[in-house]
Amino acid sequence: MLTSSPKSEPLLRIEGLTKTYSQGRWWEKRFEAKALDGVDLALQTGKTLALVGRSGSGKTTLAMCVAMLEKPDSGKLWFDGCDLSSLSMSERAMLRPRIQLVFQDSAAALPARFTAAEIIEEPIVIQHHHLGSANIAKIKDRSALVRELMAKVGLPPGWANRRPRQFSGGERQRLAIARALALQPSLLILDEPFTGLDLSVRGQIVNLLLALQADLSLTYLYISHDLDLVQHFSDTVAVMDRGKIVEQASVTDLFRSPMRAETYPLLRQALSACRCAHSHG
Amino acid sequence: MRYLAVHFLQGALLFLVVSLLSFTFLELAPGDFFQEMRLNPQISPNTVARLRAQYAIDRPLPVRYGHWLASALRGDLGFSFAYGSPVTPLLLVRARNTLLLTGTATLLAWAWALPLGAFCAARPGGWLDRACSMMTTTLLAIPELLLGLCFLLVGVRTGWFPAGGMVSARFEDFNRWQQVTDLLWHLVLPVVVLVLGSLPILLRHVRAALLEVLDSPFIRAAFGHGISRRRILFRHALPAAINPLVSLFGFSLGALLSGSLLAEVIMSWPGLGPLLLEAVLARDIYVVVGAVTFSTIFLVAGMALGDLLLFASDPRIRSEALI
Amino acid sequence: MRLTRAWTLPLVSLAVIHLVVLLAGFFSPYDPTIQDRTAPNCPPTRIHWISADGRLGWRPFVYGLAGNGFAEPMQAQPCAEDQQTPYPVHFLVRGASYNILGAMTSDRHWLGVPAPARIYLMGTDNYGRDVFSRLLYGGQISLFAGLLATVLSLTLGVLLGTLAGFYGGWSDAMIMRGVELFVALPWLYLLLALRAFLPLHTGPRQTFLLLIAVIGLLGWARPARLVRGVVLSTKERSHLLAARCFGASDLYLLRRHVLPETRSVVLTQAALLIPQYVLAEVTLSFLGLGVSEPVPSWGSMLATLQQYHVLVSDWWMFFPGLVLVLVFLSYSALSNAMQEDTAKAGIGSNAFS
Numbered sequence: 035m036l037t038s039s040p041k042s043e044p045l046l047r048i049e050g051l052t053k054t055y056s057q058g059r060w061w062e063k064r065f066e067a068k069a070l071d072g073v074d075l076a077l078q079t080g081k082t083l084a085l086v087g088r089s090g091s092g093k094t095t096l097a098m099c100v101a102m103l104e105k106p107d108s109g110k111l112w113f114d115g116c117d118l119s120s121l122s123m124s125e126r127a128m129l130r131p132r133i134q135l136v137f138q139d140s141a142a143a144l145p146a147r148f149t150a151a152e153i154i155e156e157p158i159v160i161q162h163h164h165l166g167s168a169n170i171a172k173i174k175d176r177s178a179l180v181r182e183l184m185a186k187v188g189l190p191p192g193w194a195n196r197r198p199r200q201f202s203g204g205e206r207q208r209l210a211i212a213r214a215l216a217l218q219p220s221l222l223i224l225d226e227p228f229t230g231l232d233l234s235v236r237g238q239i240v241n242l243l244l245a246l247q248a249d250l251s252l253t254y255l256y257i258s259h260d261l262d263l264v265q266h267f268s269d270t271v272a273v274m275d276r277g278k279i280v281e282q283a284s285v286t287d288l289f290r291s292p293m294r295a296e297t298y299p300l301l302r303q304a305l306s307a308c309r310c311a312h313s314h315g
Numbered sequence: 316m317r318y319l320a321v322h323f324l325q326g327a328l329l330f331l332v333v334s335l336l337s338f339t340f341l342e343l344a345p346g347d348f349f350q351e352m353r354l355n356p357q358i359s360p361n362t363v364a365r366l367r368a369q370y371a372i373d374r375p376l377p378v379r380y381g382h383w384l385a386s387a388l389r390g391d392l393g394f395s396f397a398y399g400s401p402v403t404p405l406l407l408v409r410a411r412n413t414l415l416l417t418g419t420a421t422l423l424a425w426a427w428a429l430p431l432g433a434f435c436a437a438r439p440g441g442w443l444d445r446a447c448s449m450m451t452t453t454l455l456a457i458p459e460l461l462l463g464l465c466f467l468l469v470g471v472r473t474g475w476f477p478a479g480g481m482v483s484a485r486f487e488d489f490n491r492w493q494q495v496t497d498l499l500w501h502l503v504l505p506v507v508v509l510v511l512g513s514l515p516i517l518l519r520h521v522r523a524a525l526l527e528v529l530d531s532p533f534i535r536a537a538f539g540h541g542i543s544r545r546r547i548l549f550r551h552a553l554p555a556a557i558n559p560l561v562s563l564f565g566f567s568l569g570a571l572l573s574g575s576l577l578a579e580v581i582m583s584w585p586g587l588g589p590l591l592l593e594a595v596l597a598r599d600i601y602v603v604v605g606a607v608t609f610s611t612i613f614l615v616a617g618m619a620l621g622d623l624l625l626f627a628s629d630p631r632i633r634s635e636a637l638i
Numbered sequence: 639m640r641l642t643r644a645w646t647l648p649l650v651s652l653a654v655i656h657l658v659v660l661l662a663g664f665f666s667p668y669d670p671t672i673q674d675r676t677a678p679n680c681p682p683t684r685i686h687w688i689s690a691d692g693r694l695g696w697r698p699f700v701y702g703l704a705g706n707g708f709a710e711p712m713q714a715q716p717c718a719e720d721q722q723t724p725y726p727v728h729f730l731v732r733g734a735s736y737n738i739l740g741a742m743t744s745d746r747h748w749l750g751v752p753a754p755a756r757i758y759l760m761g762t763d764n765y766g767r768d769v770f771s772r773l774l775y776g777g778q779i780s781l782f783a784g785l786l787a788t789v790l791s792l793t794l795g796v797l798l799g800t801l802a803g804f805y806g807g808w809s810d811a812m813i814m815r816g817v818e819l820f821v822a823l824p825w826l827y828l829l830l831a832l833r834a835f836l837p838l839h840t841g842p843r844q845t846f847l848l849l850i851a852v853i854g855l856l857g858w859a860r861p862a863r864l865v866r867g868v869v870l871s872t873k874e875r876s877h878l879l880a881a882r883c884f885g886a887s888d889l890y891l892l893r894r895h896v897l898p899e900t901r902s903v904v905l906t907q908a909a910l911l912i913p914q915y916v917l918a919e920v921t922l923s924f925l926g927l928g929v930s931e932p933v934p935s936w937g938s939m940l941a942t943l944q945q946y947h948v949l950v951s952d953w954w955m956f957f958p959g960l961v962l963v964l965v966f967l968s969y970s971a972l973s974n975a976m977q978e979d980t981a982k983a984g985i986g987s988n989a990f991s
Binding site: 325332333337452455456457458460467468471570572573574576577581592596598606610615618 | 826
Binding site for chain 1: 875876877879880881882883884885890894895898
């Protein structure tokens, strides 16, 4: 957890986060599910924290809370020193560009009717709606930015007018990453981004992400349900089970000597997957 | 039992809403029966004023609605100014006539749609299917209005069928048997119009439902067992496809009162439709409100009956309800 | 939506019908309200190409009608032809002036014959009015009432369906109860009753707007339910969440992500509703509750067929019905083409949609 980082203050700090989902009308018996049950986490700038756990352990809920798409019931979230729960709506809106999300299923996360260029520039367009006419970027500037981003993620700029269904899985994920980078975020949450991609493509995307991290000094929160790629792609690992963080250690420490019982089956699964070289998803 | 309770509540709510809305709108509309009457130069204004006072037209709206509701729940739906008689018996007689017409038409339509649809679905693309499809498309494009007029023309030109009405002029003089045949003779044209109007849609639904079922593995298994095609079609496939058809049947039942207005007007059949039309044109308030509420309730009751039939016929729904 | 052959035929026929009806002034030889009491109930004027001495000519011609003073009225039927003088049919003639869409005026008509002959392409009614002209002007009322009522219904339906689907909760519950109520009502009865509750004797323009309002307001329920379904399924997709991440407001999401998905539902509903609403107007006019005389409407023209002598002898009064059937066939072909398109799109799609 503690590495030699230039900044002593973590970019993201979570303390005691809880969130419960309940279903049912007021006259019916309520069905409650505790998604987050007191989560503590810290993420250093420029590093990658992998959040691992089985399906249903609360990983996606945590991602939603960090991205400010859901409101936690209790607990504190600090981003770059700001307490998110104490911010007003407009201040939170100002902070949004700095935290971005790359979704699991790129086919659903990219609107099918938009062209690639429209997808990438959508964040900028939305932000300018917010900021009003004072800061409207010209169309020429926008298309220049789009081309630059496409080049950065390794997509030929000539494809700017294609639609998502004309891209392969890996290319779509690159498109999603380009879109996430449009607002120059500091923190990128990657929610199982390699699902459905075959092994060689995964490798390419991992390399791309690592290159971008070095280039743009990004911080990654990488969510996964298996420890497969974690070795290659993170500095610290946090294991989550039933809404709590049960183990948090550096990658090397975790793989050498995991401490908690919940980690074992995940580890076994990851190691066997490495041997069989099957794709997950 | 929950089904019944829910539908009863729904029906009651609908009754209140529709009757209240009708009342309010009629109140807001300019002109009433007596104003129309005043336009008639043969009736003196004194008579009009006396009639107005007699029927308490000038009391405030909530009072009148309250009175109407109270008496409606007792079965008395008000008074018809145009006919000079209570509304309820008038409605009942007309409703009986309408039901005679629509009941026959609905039965015939379903009796034709089920086997025809089944045979069409059994050989999709075959000559019967294509012929039925063409007939359906053509019939759907011809509105009931035109169908009624065309058949009226046929009746008048050929003289084989009466040009409208329910009974002949000398109906009372006939003996029982002659009365029945006379009624049937008058029934033919309107029933044909109604059947031709509803058959296309029913046929399409039956065919679609059966097509879906005939694709199932259990039908193919039945084939493999050597069961005859006809038996499979009617004893195995049709019961499995009954689900959407029962709901449709419920809807047919509900539309028994309200679906034949045009045909009745064109063929001069003395049913609920022409009564409503006359009342609307003459602003005969209580008849309008009574007829509209009555047919709305009928519609809800029909759909409730359809749901009940579904419950009774589909064991899956029964077992689900028990959970 | 590619323009395959399945689309072109119905679209073209509908376009032609609507264009002709819109330019009713140009295409109708006479004013629809002018009565010609000397030639009532006349069959369509026979157009001749072969002259009396057996020569085939280029220009068609008609004969004058006895009723118009060409022959002794006592000796002949008013609608009999007087074969003495042929009157040639001219095109693009000058006639009574009319205005187009209330903006331009003109007095050119598609065809005409020199006075005092008359050309009644579809005969006359019992007041001696030209049925063809009345058909075209009546089409303006019937067809456009249907179109405008559909626009009203669909707008209401999309608005309420989107509200119910996107925001859920109380608004959804209330709107859905409303939908169940409106779907359960007997359509024609309610139309009648609603029309009754409104003033019976108003000017034609008010009646026209009233008809549109009444027909359109009754039919919002089914489109609303379908739109709500689409909105519900679109609401949870990740690309909406992603847009929220970029700070999108609800209005932006609705405009850019949700409403475009409803387009196909709205179009299919339009193809289904327009003919139904045209029929609704025709029915109301038929029953005497539509636009009042002397403005023609297809319904009121068909209503004359309820009279015995008209029904039996004046077959040309059925023409409005024929045009109605044509309109219906076109719309039904259009909706079939749409259904085939969506079916094909469904087969071709995979995990992307």
